[in-house]
Amino acid sequence: MTSQPQTSFPPDSVPQLDLPAQYKAIGAEIRTAVERVMASQQFVLGREGAALEEEIAKLCGVAHAVGLASGTDALILALRACGVHAGDEVLLPPFTFVATGSAVSALGAKPVFADIRPDTYNIDPAELERRVTSRTRAIVVVHLYGLAADMDPILAFAKSRKLPLIEDNAQAIGASYKGRRTGSLGDATCLSFYPTKNLGAYGDAGMLVTNSAELAARIRTLRNHGQAGKYLSTEPGWNSRLDEIQAAILRVKLRHLSNWQRARQSHAAEYNRLLSEIPGVMPPVAPEEFEHVYHQYTIRVEKRDALQKCLSERKISSTVYYPHPLHLQPLYSALGHKAGDFPHSERAAKEVLSLPMYPELRKEQIARVVEAVVEFLKC
Numbered sequence: 001m002t003s004q005p006q007t008s009f010p011p012d013s014v015p016q017l018d019l020p021a022q023y024k025a026i027g028a029e030i031r032t033a034v035e036r037v038m039a040s041q042q043f044v045l046g047r048e049g050a051a052l053e054e055e056i057a058k059l060c061g062v063a064h065a066v067g068l069a070s071g072t073d074a075l076i077l078a079l080r081a082c083g084v085h086a087g088d089e090v091l092l093p094p095f096t097f098v099a100t101g102s103a104v105s106a107l108g109a110k111p112v113f114a115d116i117r118p119d120t121y122n123i124d125p126a127e128l129e130r131r132v133t134s135r136t137r138a139i140v141v142v143h144l145y146g147l148a149a150d151m152d153p154i155l156a157f158a159k160s161r162k163l164p165l166i167e168d169n170a171q172a173i174g175a176s177y178k179g180r181r182t183g184s185l186g187d188a189t190c191l192s193f194y195p196t197k198n199l200g201a202y203g204d205a206g207m208l209v210t211n212s213a214e215l216a217a218r219i220r221t222l223r224n225h226g227q228a229g230k231y232l233s234t235e236p237g238w239n240s241r242l243d244e245i246q247a248a249i250l251r252v253k254l255r256h257l258s259n260w261q262r263a264r265q266s267h268a269a270e271y272n273r274l275l276s277e278i279p280g281v282m283p284p285v286a287p288e289e290f291e292h293v294y295h296q297y298t299i300r301v302e303k304r305d306a307l308q309k310c311l312s313e314r315k316i317s318s319t320v321y322y323p324h325p326l327h328l329q330p331l332y333s334a335l336g337h338k339a340g341d342f343p344h345s346e347r348a349a350k351e352v353l354s355l356p357m358y359p360e361l362r363k364e365q366i367a368r369v370v371e372a373v374v375e376f377l378k379c
């Protein structure tokens with residue numbers, strides 16, 4: 001017997017994310033878009049991808065966007081186009097999804113970690129000065145959970161050292177920092193359309209956005225085997241092309257993104273209202289002039305693992321993003337780091353818990369989650 005795709009969750013459970021509910025609402029629009037691609041019989045680098053690139057560039061407030069196969073490819077190609085080579089050092093936070101680091105490693109470059117701020121979970125600008133060396137060739141900042149990193153001091157540092165700045169905006173499409181959209185602040189930005197992202201495809205997909213025409217042209221070449229003209233390659237590249245079905249699906253979902261974003265922000269406000277007075281819980285912080293898009297609603301509690309177990313017993317899903325900071329991953333054992341090297345990242349990895357967050361979440365579900373958290377903290 002083959003297993004059926006999950007179409008909904010049991011009514012008495014609260015999932016972490018409810019993609020079946022989203023599909024129920026927009027399925028007809030999606031099927032029309034997919035049908036359009038089928039009828040065109042053009043599947044790679046066609047009209048849908050080009051239109052999506054324009055629409056995403058507009059959303060991010062940049063001049064150029066290049067559709068790619070994944071967010072990881074966007075990071076690797078951005079680093080490469082910014083001049084990072086084997087043996088170079090790249091500054092990045094250790095508290096992030098592994099792709100941020102493995103993109104650096106894919107080029108044979110060395111990740112050099114800079115600790116995060118304990119309140120926002122994003123890179124601490126003051127740490128950059130401590131970790132930079134004469135071998136540093138680029139900086140990657142991550143806008144974790146949907147909140148921008150504190151970009152002004154980071155931009156000033158990058159400028160003073162003449163280092164290219166890459167934004168890992170995989171989790172924060174639509175967020176802004178002092179009135180400017182994430183993605184428009186650095187030299188190049190990676191976007192991920194992994195299915196669980198705020199703007200998620202029905203498979204893997206990604207994009208690079210930039211204001212540099214030169215950089216965009218180079219990425220267009222690199223994503224297609226280094227071909228500058230038809231069957232004429234100028235440098236080694238590979239296949240990182242965005243396919244038309246994913247682009248068409250993303251264009252449908254993009255029309256809903258601002259409503260979904262408002263729904264996420266309203267759910268976060270409700271969680272904040274209910275959790276703010278509860279001792280032992282630290283709700284997420286959104287500094288003034290930072291617009292958080294709540295890819296995740298992440299709280300901090302000391303007895304995190306026990307809380308997660310208690311929620312699970314009540315059929316409430318929650319997830320730890322991320323339990324192992326990069327410097328302590330086996331992948332990076334050769335770098336010789338030890339526990340205590342990046343204390344804020346290590347503590348966050350032990351204490352963070354992301355609660356259910358998605359546009360279709362209902363107020364009574366939020367109340368149920370909070371009630372379970374409160375009950376747990378009482379005992």
Ligand SMILES: Cc1ncc(COP(=O)(O)O)c(C=O)c1O
Nearest residue numbers: 070071072097099170192193194
């Ligand atoms: C912070 C971060 N960076 C990079 C990536 C990589 O994106 P992708 O999965 O599309 O390759 C992701 C998502 O998975 C991510 O969350």
